[in-house]
Amino acid sequence: MRYTLIRKLVCIAPVLMALAACGGGDSTPAPAPAPVPPGPPPVVTPAGTAQGTPVSASLGSAGGTLSSADGRLQLVVPEGALSAPTTISIQPVSNGAPGRVGSGYHLLPEGITFARPVQLSFAYDESDVAGSSAELLGVATQQADGTWRWQGGTLDAQARTVTASATHFSDWSLVKGLQLRPPSATVKTRASVSLKLAYCFAPALDNDLLEPLGFDCEAENAPAPSQAVNWSVNGIPGGNGSAGTVAGSKGGATYTAPAQVPPTNPVAVSAEIQGAGGKVLVVSNITVKGDETAGYAGSISGTVTETADGTRITYQSANLRFVPLEVPPTNYAARGSLTMTTYHPGGDVTTRLVNLEGDGSVLTVHDPVLEGPYASFSGRYWFSVMGLFNACPEKAVMDGTALPSYGADPSRLEGARQISCAGGSLAIDAQWSLKADDAGT
Known part of the structure; x- marks a missing residue:
């Protein structure tokens, strides 16, 4: 025994x-996204509902400035824009803009017209450009029919602001014109994650006015770039065995994690696109984890x-x-x-x-x-x-x-x-x- x-x-x-179980200190105009073939209809959202603390000031013909309570929006009224003292207000609202960044803002009084355009300057930080780039930020306004229209803006990368002109008051938002989705993800070694490029604002080619209208960039059929896209991992075209590999086309790509957790983690999976204003780089940060x-x-x-x-x-x-x-x-x-x-x-x-x-x-x-x-x-x-x-x-x-x-x-x-x-x-x-x-x- x-x-x-x-x-x-x-x-x-x-x-x-x-x-x-990310740029230098020169002020440069933010280019509008390039045209894409017709796809889904422009997104329509309800007007934003009041959220947060409103701020108001009485401004007259001398003009003046007014900032939102969160400091993200500064309104500059130039001299001569108003003919009489007027109470100007900034009310933070829920934000339904496609590609939205932060809060939306309802500017009052409604229906006011200005003799000279006012300036809306939006502040942003690094987290606001995740999955996109500062060069692709712009300002959008909601129209009476509920659609959103791209107003563009001037980028000051050093001050981290995007500034646009306005002649009327409505709901306004800082937005991303183009996104790489998801902007970040976690994937296990040897596993894969799908990435998709999607326009949030692109001209509707069947619209005679060719206005840059807002699309649901989270939808499966969101419009994608028509120009060539170069995919890289940590700046290496196609990636490598250490950082992982990426293979894709104009509309998206698949990132496959390496067999071991990479020495630099997360890895930067990027898409380089030739836009109207030059090359633009959008990045998704992918964290690779070993199997639990x-x-x-x-x-x-x-x-x-x-x-x-x-x-x-x-x-x-x-x-x-x-x-x-x-x-x-x-x-x-x-x-x-x-x-x-x-x-x-x-x-x-x-x-x-x-x-x-x-x-x-x-x-x-x-x-x-x-x-x-x-x-x-x-x-x-x-x-x-x-x-x-x-x-x-x-x-x-x-x-x-x-x-x-x-x-x-x-x-x-x-x-x-x-x-x-x-x-x-x-x-x-x-x-x-x-x-x-x-x-x-």
Whole structure:
């Protein structure tokens, strides 16, 4: 019996079934986006509703300035624009503009006309140009029919402002004319993410006035550039094995993450487009993460007792780690060692060190999204002794009602279990504490 137990314990390792769930300082005009073929109709949105604190000031023929409460919009009324003292107000409103940046602003009084254009200067920061570029920012105004019209604007990259002229008051917003969506994303190693270029403002070619109207740039059929697009990762055309690769066309691309987390993370996936005002670069920042279950490290210990004669074996792991056997990781091979001490009925005690080098000692982490015989389990993590002893049938694992579950955190696999098998001739008591191995993430 002693030889049989030791032979079987050479490949000891409990099996855990897991049910897993940007520019310089010169002031340059911001170019209007280039024309694109007809696509979806211009987006129509309701007028914005009041949000935040309004500000007001009485201005006369001498003109003056007024800033919104959040400091994002400054209104400059030049001398001679007003013929009489007038109360001017800026009311922050909900923003329905396509490609919107920050709040919308309702300027009052409605219906007022100015003898000279007033200046609307919008401030922006780096987060406001995510997935786009400062050169593609502009100012848009909502028309009476609910559509939005591009007013363009002058970019001051050093001051980080975009300034446009207005002769009337309505709802106004800073907007992105063109976007790369998503502007940021997280993807696992070897996985892919789809990127799409979409115009938020582009001329409707079936409109005789050729006004740059606003489109739903989040829609699947949003208008896309018609000119050539050059795709890069961290400035490398097409990317490489270290940073990941990108392949695409005019309307979009697919980024595929490398096999390992890149040394520079996140990576910058960019599209260079030849616009009317020159080349424009839009960037999406992609964070690459290792698989959360790329490996486990920790300890396993327990006792195996032969109920007939009382032979007892204790086992304790050292330097235990489970490494993936395939991608995506589902099965893991045990590495490390086990110290096994056998207590014989006659009082003799023997100790043996077993190195776990082969793939016979395997941890299994199961994801219910994947097809498989264990997908019907209601829990997420399960512990069993499949593979621990040849005498313990695989059916013990298949019977979900007999197995406890251990929470929903894939980074921590901890628990204890007692089981009898081989017709009751073996009693097994196991404890384990495993955590996601940082070396694999």
